[in-house]
Amino acid sequence: MFLTPSDWNEDSMPISPNQGSSAGGTAVVITGTGLANATAVRFGLNPATITANTATQVDVVSPAGHGSVGVTVATPGGTSNALPFFYIEPPTKTSLSPSSGVTAGGNSVTITGTNLNTASAITFGANAGTITSANAGTVVATVPAGAAGTVPITLTTSGGSTNGLFYTYVAAPTVTDVDPAEGPTAGGTPVTIGGTGLTTTSQVTFDGAPASFSVLSDTELTAVTPAGTAGTADIVVTTTGGSDTLAAGFNYLAGPGI
Incomplete structure (x- = not known):
């Protein structure tokens, strides 16, 4: 049984790298002695392409293959011992x-x-x-x-x-206007909010209080104001692209008192 790459000691092995794509095409360098005039380099049974050769080194391009295989070098003097090479499958x-x-x-x-x-x-x-x-x-x-x-x-x-x-x-949204821009503190006012990049709206708030809403288009949505306190409220629209604030965009009106 062949070892996995993590089991091999790369520092002592005369093959580098000792792993590559199962599609082949990996440039591999084999070092040793008596390697001159190499006639064949095989990865398992498959021949590699020899690109350079000296007495101490053979450069090859790996063929396609699968799993772990033995790499051998054949010269006129015989065939070397096998060195392990591990094929990595594509993602x-x-x-x-x-x-x-x-x-x-x-x-x-x-x-x-x-x-x-x-x-x-x-x-x-x-x-x-x-x-x-x-x-x-x-x-x-x-x-x-x-x-x-x-x-x-x-x-x-x-x-x-x-x-x-x-x-x-x-893209980050923009909030440009709201109509109407005022309503009672009890909430319940239907408003239309204009801007850009509103398609992915996930939340609309009035001074932090969430409002129910419906997206009409990338430039318009409708909302119903939540209850609030008298005075102006910031409107914040949040989308996948971020958020934008219409400062003091809505004015809550206090009811009459007797």
Whole structure:
């Protein structure tokens, strides 16, 4: 039975690297003695491509393969002992959570899939993210800043790269106006709030008190004011892209007293 890469002592092994993608194409250097005029290098039963050869070194490009195999060098003087090489299967991605966030980046996302433990790089569109943890089934990464819109995610491992998942950068909302702009302290006033980037609205508050709301479009939503105290109240609209405040946007009117 062959060993896994973690079991091998790379410092004493005359093969570097000792692992690579199952698709092949890994540049591998084999060192030793009596290697001149190498006629073949095999990874298991599969021949590699020899790119350079001296008496003490053979440079090859690995063929495709699977699992752990023995690497041998054949010369006119015979065939060497076998050195272990481990093929790493390509990654797959099955889900992304969350799949959207602020353009400023900085939030954490989790990617699930298979063969992810050797993840070394991740990009969101053209921008590099930061991998904070990785195991065979999960990668956690920090999203970089990006422009509003949807971008592909590419994840690179020792077994290759994979994409197929997409992340959406959502622009921060703006709140520009409210109509009507006043109502009783008891609440219950239907209002229309205008602005931009309102499609993903998740909360509307009046001085911190949540209001019921409905999104009409990216530039308009309706809400019903909660109860409040007499005076002006800040209106805060929160979306996937962040939040915006219309300072003193609504005026609560005290009822008459006798």
